[in-house]
Amino acid sequence: xxxxxxxxxxxxxxxxxxxxxxxxxxxxxxxxxxxxxxxxxxxxxxxxxxxxxxxxxxxxxxxxxxxxxxxxxxxxxxxxxxxxxxxxxxxxxxxxxxxxxxxxxxxxxxxxxxxxxxxxxxxxxxxxxxxxxxxxxxxxxxxxxxxxxxxxxxxxxxxxxxxxxxxxxxxxxxxxxxxxxxxxxxxxxxxxxxxxxxxxxxxxxxxxxxxxxxxxxxxxxxxxxxxxxxxxxxxxxxxxxxxxxxxxxxxxxxxxxxxxxxxxxxxxxxxxxxxxxxxxxxxxxxxxxx
Amino acid sequence: xxxxxxxxxxxxxxxxxxxxxxxxxxxxxxxxxxxxxxxxxxxxxxxxxxxxxxxxxxxxxxxxxxxxxxxxxxxxxxxxxxxxxxxxxxxxxxxxxxxxxxxxxxxxxxxxxxxxxxxxxxxxxxxxxxxxxxxxxxxxxxxxxxxxxxxxxxxxxxxxxxxxxxxxxxxxxxxxxxxxxxxxxxxxxxxxxxxxxxxxxxxxxxxxxxxxxxxxxxxxxxxxxxxxxxxxxxxxxxxxxxxxxxxxxxxxxxxxxxxxxxxxxxxxxxxxxxxxxxxxxxxxxxxxxxxxxxxxxxxxxxxxxxxxxxxxxxxxxxxxxxxxxxxxxxxxxxxxxxxxxxxxxxxxxxxxxxxxxxxxxxxxxxxxxxxxxxxxxxxxxxxx
Numbered sequence: 001x002x003x004x005x006x007x008x009x010x011x012x013x014x015x016x017x018x019x020x021x022x023x024x025x026x027x028x029x030x031x032x033x034x035x036x037x038x039x040x041x042x043x044x045x046x047x048x049x050x051x052x053x054x055x056x057x058x059x060x061x062x063x064x065x066x067x068x069x070x071x072x073x074x075x076x077x078x079x080x081x082x083x084x085x086x087x088x089x090x091x092x093x094x095x096x097x098x099x100x101x102x103x104x105x106x107x108x109x110x111x112x113x114x115x116x117x118x119x120x121x122x123x124x125x126x127x128x129x130x131x132x133x134x135x136x137x138x139x140x141x142x143x144x145x146x147x148x149x150x151x152x153x154x155x156x157x158x159x160x161x162x163x164x165x166x167x168x169x170x171x172x173x174x175x176x177x178x179x180x181x182x183x184x185x186x187x188x189x190x191x192x193x194x195x196x197x198x199x200x201x202x203x204x205x206x207x208x209x210x211x212x213x214x215x216x217x218x219x220x221x222x223x224x225x226x227x228x229x230x231x232x233x234x235x236x237x238x239x240x241x242x243x244x245x246x247x248x249x250x251x252x253x254x255x256x257x258x259x260x261x262x263x264x265x266x267x268x269x270x271x272x273x274x275x276x277x278x279x280x281x282x283x284x285x286x287x288x289x290x
Numbered sequence: 291x292x293x294x295x296x297x298x299x300x301x302x303x304x305x306x307x308x309x310x311x312x313x314x315x316x317x318x319x320x321x322x323x324x325x326x327x328x329x330x331x332x333x334x335x336x337x338x339x340x341x342x343x344x345x346x347x348x349x350x351x352x353x354x355x356x357x358x359x360x361x362x363x364x365x366x367x368x369x370x371x372x373x374x375x376x377x378x379x380x381x382x383x384x385x386x387x388x389x390x391x392x393x394x395x396x397x398x399x400x401x402x403x404x405x406x407x408x409x410x411x412x413x414x415x416x417x418x419x420x421x422x423x424x425x426x427x428x429x430x431x432x433x434x435x436x437x438x439x440x441x442x443x444x445x446x447x448x449x450x451x452x453x454x455x456x457x458x459x460x461x462x463x464x465x466x467x468x469x470x471x472x473x474x475x476x477x478x479x480x481x482x483x484x485x486x487x488x489x490x491x492x493x494x495x496x497x498x499x500x501x502x503x504x505x506x507x508x509x510x511x512x513x514x515x516x517x518x519x520x521x522x523x524x525x526x527x528x529x530x531x532x533x534x535x536x537x538x539x540x541x542x543x544x545x546x547x548x549x550x551x552x553x554x555x556x557x558x559x560x561x562x563x564x565x566x567x568x569x570x571x572x573x574x575x576x577x578x579x580x581x582x583x584x585x586x587x588x589x590x591x592x593x594x595x596x597x598x599x600x601x602x603x604x605x606x607x608x609x610x611x612x613x614x615x616x617x618x619x620x621x622x623x624x625x626x627x628x629x630x631x632x633x634x635x636x637x638x639x640x641x642x643x644x645x646x647x648x649x650x651x652x653x654x655x656x657x658x659x660x661x662x663x664x665x666x667x668x669x670x671x672x673x674x
Contacts, residue, residue, distance in 0.1 A: 020605075076507060077539020101505035102397060103475045106434045110400055123469040125604065139604045156602045157339055159634060160658070163602070178550055213400055218521050235553035238560040239569075240538065259557075276558050278659055 002129035003009035003031075003149065003174045003194040003201070003264045004092060004120070005068060009133045009156050010092070012037040012060045012082045015072035016048050018037055023094075024072065024137055036064040039081075048142060057088035070126065070135050071095040078122060079104035085118035095121035095185070099125060105183035112185065119185025124175040138175060148169020148284060149195035151188055152207035153180050153214075157235060157277070161207055164281040170288065173200040180209070188218035196226050203229050207272070210236030211245040215262040220239065223269035232273045233280045234259045234265045291501045294337040296379040298497030299478075304471040307463065308493040312381035321362035322355060324380040330354055330479050331383040334361040338373040341415075347369045351383055376517075384495060388481035388532050391452070391460070391492075392416055392427075395467055397477040397502075403431040404471060407466060408446040412483035426450075438468035455490060463492050468649055474512065475505035524568070530588045533570060533580070535587055540565025542628075543588035543597035543668050545581075547606045555600045558658055564666035567594045572606070581614025582621065590626055596627050596669040603634025610636075612643040619649050625650045627668040631661040 011028065015021035016038025020169050027048060029035040035051050037060040044055035055061040057069065069085035071078055071093060078097040085093045100122050112119055120127060126136010131145035137155070142163045148170050154159035158177050165172070176191045178184045188206055195201040204226070208215040215234065237259040262271045272287075274280030293301065299309040312326035314337070325332050338346030343349055348370050352358035358380070368375045390413035398405040409427040411419045419426055428449035432438055443461025452460050463484065471479050480498040489491070506513040528535030534549070537557075542564045548554035549571050556566045568591065572584050588597055601611050611632060616623070630652060632640040644654065653674045655661035664674040 029498070050418060075504065099504050101508070102477060102502045103434075103472065103505065106397070106402060106404075108433050142634070144391050152550070154548060154553075156548025156604060157550030159604055160551055160554070160602050163633065176661055182397065183402055207550070209553055233554075235550050238538075238556045238566060240536075241674060266402050276561060276659065277554060278657070 001173075001198050001200050002132055003128050003191070004176065005037045005075045005127050005133040005135050005174070006080065007132050009135065010034050010036045010064060010066045011067050011133075011135055012039060012057065012064065012066035012069050012085075013051075013070045013072060014039045014057070014085065015042055016040060016051065016053060018072065019249055021072040022048055025070075028134050028136070029068075033133040033135060033141050036066050048208060057084045057090065061090060064120055067091060068135060070094045071087065071097055071122075073097060075099040075101070079108050082108050082119060086184050091117055093117060093119050093185075094124070094126050095119060096123075096124065096126055096136055096272055098123040100181070102182050103180060109183050109185060111262050115165070118190075119251060120179075121179040123181040124179030124184075125158060127174060127176050128172070129174040130172050138177070138179070143175065143238075144167060144171040147173060147200060147202040147288070148205060149198065149203070150175040150205045150207065151191040151195070151203035153184075153209050154207065154235065157207055157209075161233060161277045161280055162206060164277050165205070165284060166277060168281045168285050170284060173198060184210070188214050189221045192218060192221060192226060192230070196228055201228065203231065203284055205284065206230060206232045208232065208234045210234070210239050210259050210262070211257050213257065216265040219265045219269040219271060222271055230271045231283045231287065232263075232271050234262045234273060291338045291504055291506070291516060292378075293497075293501065293515060294339065294377065294541045295335065295497055296337055296377075298499035299494065301474060301499060301512075302470060302497055304492055305466055305473065307466045308491070309497070310382045310384065310493065310495065312379050313380050315362065315380055316376065317508065318359060318362045318366060321361050321366070321378050321380055324350060324607045325358035328380055328382055330358075332358065332364055333381045333383050334358060335379045336365045336370060336375040337377040337379050338367060338370050338375055343370060355565065356487060385487050386483070387483075387485045389486040391486065392419070392482045393464060393467060393484045394478065394480035394482070395471045395476075395659055398431065398662065401431050403434055404468070405443070406430050406432060406446060406468065408450045408452075408460070408464065410450055410452060416482060427656050431530040432468065437472070438465050440465070447581050456486060456492065459490075461493050464584075473497075474509060475502045475542055476500060477502050482639040509609075517577065522582070524587055524591050527590060528570070531580075531583045531587065533587060535570060536569040537591065538566050538568055539556040540567045541593050541595040542665055543567050543591065544593040545570045545584050545588060545589055545597065546573055546599070547602065548604075551600065555658065559598065559666060562659075562662045562666045564662065564669060567591055577609050578614035578617055582610050582618040585615065586616035586622055587623070588624060589626070594626060594630070596665050597624070598665040599628065599630040599632075600658060600661060601632050601633070601634065603636060603640075607635050608632040608640030609643055612640040613646070615652075616647045616649065627653065627656055627674070629661050629665040629668065629674065631655045631658060
């Protein structure tokens with residue numbers, strides 16, 4: 001069945017008239033995603049290669065029945081756009097934008113907890129359910145349909161792991177990038193819960209990195225609630241403490257949040273951890289009996 | 291971005307938080323003039339972004355002009371744990387102190403809410419207090435949409451065991467500190483010590499502030515506080531070019547796209563016995579110029595003996611990366627070997643462009659593991 005996005009997805013893209021927004025909206029459409037609308041204030045009535053543009057999310061939802069929003073606007077406008085999509089009643093918002101102020105993320109997150117809207121991202125590559133829908137910037141041609149669910153904090157690393165699995169002959173149910181920011185709207189646990197309930201998914205790959213304690217929390221959750229096999233990868237074994245490694249979330253302070261601590265926490269709960277992306281694929285092959 | 295103590299205090303003062311009067315100085319003459327304005331005795335404090343200044347001799351009390359001159363002369367230019375002192379802060383010598391408390395607000399990403407901490411065990415390393423006597427620290431998460439309420443202050447003050455007559459002033463102090471945290475979009479504000487004077491007044495005797503770089507566009511005054519002199523030259527160069535670069539200790543230059551992939555590349559290089567010289571994320575959608583620029587940053591570190599390019603194209607196109615590398619070879623004429631692995635969007639085109647250019651001393655690899663093994667060998671002076 002895949003998770004979060006599939007054949008029922010009707011996508012509205014905020015920032016569709018921007019250069020990157022246009023490129024990726026059309027890219028998603030050509031993959032087969034049902035892109036029903038775009039939103040750019042003041043450009044209502046126009047269209048982007050046949051995709052109608054609306055002034056507001058409310059108009060877009062009323063006219064097209066859009067049920068997934070992708071936010072592709074610059075960081076200073078992104079929080080507002082996410083909140084507008086939620087206000088229009090869209091149940092799933094995927095935010096690609098990188099560099100949103102942390103306090104904006106905090107307000108958005110806290111508000112969304114009180115609504116029925118789920119946010120994936122920000123600062124994420126989006127979601128790909130191979131053969132069904134692609135929302136975001138994941139290069140879909142590297143992936144095929146299959147039974148491995150991938151959830152990752154990092155974009156390019158997600159592609160790398162997915163590609164390594166594909167080369168080993170495996171496809172994916174869904175690939176979910178949750179993003180590398182300090183306040184992700186959706187956590188590892190949220191996505192693992194979805195994969196556990198998804199018929200198509202037989203193995204779950206979790207790709208984490210240094211910083212925070214999301215991987216440790218996921219380890220506890222997996223031990224209690226997950227019956228499907230989980231393979232993990234953690235990036236940042238060689239990261240020196242006190243340095244931010246690109247992702248706002250990827251900073252090691254003190255002993256907590258290190259790659260070693262995360263790998264140990266996962267292994268202690270029975271999750272196998274590959275030390276390189278190749279090793280992750282090898283473990284997956286071994287488990288699935290490929 | 292971390293602020294210097296005095297920058298944090300100036301920020302506090304703008305929000306009505308009581309701090310001792312002071313002036314910054316970059317030269318001995320400026321420091322002496324500042325001391326005369328402030329009056330004696332005064333404190334001459336080294337401004338560096340590292341703890342343990344006092345023990346290192348970076349804080350001295352001056353009772354007259356000569357002592358102010360001698361103290362600032364000794365402290366300016368001093369090396370404290372690898373940080374050179376470029377600035378001193380001349381401050382009214384601490385008033386009599388009855389008690390030293392601790393107060394801070396951190397952006398708690400685990401709980402996804404600001405966390406306020408208050409303790410009567412100030413003046414020492416709070417991590418030691420947290421280890422040895424965790425009950426001595428009162429903590430509270432604030433709902434970011436509700437904001438700080440007066441009862442939050444009372445609850446923290448009573449739980450921390452603060453004297454009854456100080457519950458109200460400490461609560462008011464925390465309220466102002468929270469206001470600063472929100473208004474300036476900080477990730478950390480820490481006051482250690484928060485002092486109590488014999489007149490039963492509270493004041494911030496130190497200030498540690500970390501601001502959110504992503505929010506600086508809304509705070510141009512704060513953005514101007516960035517001091518390029520305390521950045522590593524390569525990091526500064528990368529920063530100016532909009533690249534994410536972190537200098538490391540090894541001899542293998544690394545370039546990749548995407549923070550996770552670069553971190554993973556460092557790990558794989560280390561796994562095969564190499565030592566990365568840097569973390570460099572050329573970012574999503576890297577154009578040829580960005581790649582040329584990134585190569586220049588990597589090669590400006592003269593410890594680099596070999597360079598690894600690990601690109602997985604998503605938004606980034608491998609043909610752009612290949613063109614950027616060719617341009618870099620034209621302008622920079624690098625003397626060290628390169629290993630290049632291109633995968634993802636337009637990888638076939640990218641590999642063809644590189645093959646056609648037949649750059650000297652550029653090796654290709656099909657996988658990340660092969661690339662890492664090759665670059666480790668090359669850095670050791672062995673054949674790839």
